[in-house]
Amino acid sequence: MTSRSRAATRVRIEDVAAAAGVSIKTISRVLNREPNVREATRRRVEEICARLEYQPNRFARGLAGQRSYVVALVYNNPSLNYLMEVQGGVLEACHAQHYNLVLAPIGDGKARTAADMRGLFEHSRPDGVVLIPPLTDNATVIAHLRDNAVPFACIAPRSTRERIGVRMDDRAAVHGLIAHLVGLGHRRIGHIMGAASHGACHWRHAGYRDALGQAGIEYDPELVVPGEFVFESGIRGGKRLLDLPSPPTAIFAANDDTAAGVIRVAGERGLSVPRDLSVCGFDDTPIARHIYPALTTVRQPTAEMGRIATLELLQHIRGAEPGRMVEVTHALVLRESTGPVPPARSTQARIAGAVSRSRTREPRRP
Amino acid sequence: MTSRSRAATRVRIEDVAAAAGVSIKTISRVLNREPNVREATRRRVEEICARLEYQPNRFARGLAGQRSYVVALVYNNPSLNYLMEVQGGVLEACHAQHYNLVLAPIGDGKARTAADMRGLFEHSRPDGVVLIPPLTDNATVIAHLRDNAVPFACIAPRSTRERIGVRMDDRAAVHGLIAHLVGLGHRRIGHIMGAASHGACHWRHAGYRDALGQAGIEYDPELVVPGEFVFESGIRGGKRLLDLPSPPTAIFAANDDTAAGVIRVAGERGLSVPRDLSVCGFDDTPIARHIYPALTTVRQPTAEMGRIATLELLQHIRGAEPGRMVEVTHALVLRESTGPVPPARSTQARIAGAVSRSRTREPRRP
């Protein structure tokens, strides 16, 4: 005998109908915000529902209505921190609207992607989907969505055409960040890029170029190295940049994890941040505060973005509003990892392998 | 007109029955692993189900069977990293067993807790629940679970009596960790504790005492300060310990986040880790690798623990096996943040506010 979870007897729609002295259809209308109910009736019904603590049975609704009241969060493999933040916002919005959230991690490769999407539709039948980059621009995913006519909202998609969801002006944000470095006197500023499948990779790079251009600094391709938005990208990219004959005095990493990798490389080489090297990241994830020195970065309201995308999606599903592409604002967060350009940029940095023991780590907050 | 998500026509149980030449009841029996089906019939049905890609309708099942096929992950407010890891394991186990996962964040306070639990039952009707500390030992939560006769599994509960789920021997793990410090010559070892509502707080403290006792080091209450398993605990606790007249040469923080806070305090005071101070954490979360110096810590197989707890829960729900309390093994992870005790522990550390500029940060990996 398996253990059943619940006493079957709970208040049903007909109990509410009886208490209100109307038919169950009227109750149904009120619940689903359908028209053709007198305002007085509607209010009375709502009151009784509240008093009886009536909770519609999800399964009955799903079965009869061909609607699941489920939103799926479809993601690939972004940073766990990022994902967790987004998830929090999405969850909050779902709960507020009495929708359920199902998590749909998608495997790598086209075949796996297709299989996972199919599995999602067969098993969970979401009424709508929230997409996280880089899946926002994955052809296989989009095709499945369109084939099944499932509405979806995107968070920071590359292409915002015909999309609903939320975005941020990464380009302008980076522009401001780099301008800050320029203001500190830096002119050789390195950049470790993110994964090219993300729109963010390109916007951030564009913002970097914008800022250099405006400052009259020539763009030096040597100072721009590839990355994947992960810690290891910071290790690899940081080494490569610092090994340059004429290394940068500041490095803009495409996100905080990458910046953490750069901080480590600097430490290993005996470079003090920000005295010998300025570093900045992007996103303002928890790690930005947790590492030492704390990162100068751009705050991205990640949870809020999840919430907004979900609300736009649900609004669209309801059909009341068309669903928009909302833009959220960023904020520059100045912390400890950026500072004035070193007064005398000697050739010492060139022989990076041979550490300069003369350098002292200067304590902050004396 | 609202947008509907799915074409209604999919293969149903009666299609399978027709194809197999049996009644739907037989199909149902096979699907639910009930007895009283001839082996040959069972196999044929399974084959046809696979060929037709038949997926039972969750809503119909839930409606008719009074079963939701939902597992709820009930959590309070632990570290996001920890939560994310656990969630990954739980999700994997749920998917493997064709269960759905619903996330159930629980608010603070008794009233909120009760309300959130009630909401969970009314709305999602989980067939089972996975509990994360410190909710594993929350009276309100447990009471709701028992009242509703919902089976649950616990991850690292304080009390393992009458519980199914998974645990780890934190006490032995810490014992090993402290023994490592003792082996490096440390005798004044500080400890920043975790939140007392967690079993882990007590086990880790006990392991710390065990190790000291075995090494013949007297337990000094002054060296043990409270904390909450968060970064800020490391800041506060670290300052307090380093401000001691006779400060410790090593600090064991109850988890990695806390250790990161200690690392920062050390940095601010110009202390080099591990040259002037050894620091270690617990959990081996990503931050342990991402900060510099990387943390010596204890690896806890968090995702695996989520997976195991869920599998035990589902086994219990099915009623086949009773459900056990599984113990997983830990592993010591030696990284960069621990080293030999400083040769001459001078009084310099006492005047912690007045930083010692003479100290040089020694580069690793020369």
Next chain:
DNA sequence: CTGTTAGCGCATTCAA
């Protein structure tokens, strides 16, 4: 504006 009637797809008594 409101009520009546018929399923949605499956699990489940009770017979056979």
Next chain:
DNA sequence: TTGAATGCGCTAACAG
């Protein structure tokens, strides 16, 4: 060992 009939609680045409 199997099958036919009944209903889970709700939504959705279609009348009134």
